[in-house]
Amino acid sequence: MDIDVRPVDGARFGARISGVEPLALADEPAAADTLRRASVDHHGTLVFEFGRMLEVDELNALTAVFGRNEFAPGMITGYGKGSVDGEEELTVDEQVARLKTKGIDPYLLFLGNVNPRTEERVETTEKFFGEWEWHTDMSYIPNPPTFTLLHSRQIPLEGGDTGFCSQVLAAQTLPDELRNQVQGRRIKHDSTYSSNGALRVGMTEPATPIEAIGTYHPILRRLPGTEHEALFLGRRTNGYVENLPLGESEALLDALWAHATREDFTYRHTWQLGEVVVWDNRLVMHCRYPVDPSETRFMWRTQTVGEAVVSA
Numbered sequence: 479m480d481i482d483v484r485p486v487d488g489a490r491f492g493a494r495i496s497g498v499e500p501l502a503l504a505d506e507p508a509a510a511d512t513l514r515r516a517s518v519d520h521h522g523t524l525v526f527e528f529g530r531m532l533e534v535d536e537l538n539a540l541t542a543v544f545g546r547n548e549f550a551p552g553m554i555t556g557y558g559k560g561s562v563d564g565e566e567e568l569t570v571d572e573q574v575a576r577l578k579t580k581g582i583d584p585y586l587l588f589l590g591n592v593n594p595r596t597e598e599r600v601e602t603t604e605k606f607f608g609e610w611e612w613h614t615d616m617s618y619i620p621n622p623p624t625f626t627l628l629h630s631r632q633i634p635l636e637g638g639d640t641g642f643c644s645q646v647l648a649a650q651t652l653p654d655e656l657r658n659q660v661q662g663r664r665i666k667h668d669s670t671y672s673s674n675g676a677l678r679v680g681m682t683e684p685a686t687p688i689e690a691i692g693t694y695h696p697i698l699r700r701l702p703g704t705e706h707e708a709l710f711l712g713r714r715t716n717g718y719v720e721n722l723p724l725g726e727s728e729a730l731l732d733a734l735w736a737h738a739t740r741e742d743f744t745y746r747h748t749w750q751l752g753e754v755v756v757w758d759n760r761l762v763m764h765c766r767y768p769v770d771p772s773e774t775r776f777m778w779r780t781q782t783v784g785e786a787v788v789s790a
């Protein structure tokens with residue numbers, strides 16, 4: 479496989495990659511190593527150019543280079559899906575086989591305002607395509623997903639860019655005063671709201687961030703097996719620094735967020751059809767710019783199995 483890796487234009491991290499044949503990766507360990515190395519070198523932000531749409535198996539094969547394929551939420555019992563009458567006895571493998579007979583891929587999530595079967599536009603709320611602020615997906619669980627892949631199937635004429643923000647650069651340039659304050663400290667990552675700012679099902683708004691329900695993770699993390707440290711902030715809403723009075727926690731978080739989202743740590747990706755962007759949630763935060771709801775935007779998403787956050 480003749481893989482070409484080159485830095486993206488206009489940013490201090492991220493790479494564009496071409497020449498990859500996803501279904502051949504399993505038999506070419508050197509090619510897979512090249513991609514994993516590129517991810518580390520370019521702060522976990524890779525844009526793959528294929529010049530065509532991928533098949534589901536191809537996206538799953540590319541995902542497998544970066545970790546173990548994670549089931550999409552709500553597909554398999556225990557993976558965001560409750561037990562269903564008559565299915566209590568089914569093993570995971572049996573559930574996967576049953577989905578496949580129905581033509582459903584258990585790893586694939588559909589994102590956007592399109593009916594996945596007909597690929598025609600469906601009506602959405604204003605909020606659905608509003609701005610999604612900087613965040614890391616699902617950081618409120620103990621083992622947040624490591625890699626996320628998005629494959630663009632339909633893109634709007636304008637809008638809907640995805641922003642990335644290197645938390646490796648943020649850690650490298652963290653002022654000593656802030657570094658001293660975060661050393662050994664943890665943030666509670668709130669589970670109240672989803673990415674578009676809506677209350678999650680079954681959640682009520684906490685009185686203050688101290689009461690919010692979520693998971694504590696180290697603020698400064700290390701990427702095992704690499705030279706990288708990264709800030710790990712999750713999302714700003716209801717964040718709380720463990721054991722600090724609320725006022726001090728808010729002031730420290732404000733200072734950290736102002737630093738972590740500096741313009742020169744960011745890359746704004748304008749999508750081309752058929753691209754796959756792979757990012758490492760351990761190294762970057764992401765955001766989505768608004769889309770006009772009269773336009774269509776349709777993405778396939780896959781993820782890799784998560785892991786506990788390792789303290790720097």
Ligand SMILES: [Fe+2]
Binds near residue numbers: 614
């Ligand atoms: Fe997200």
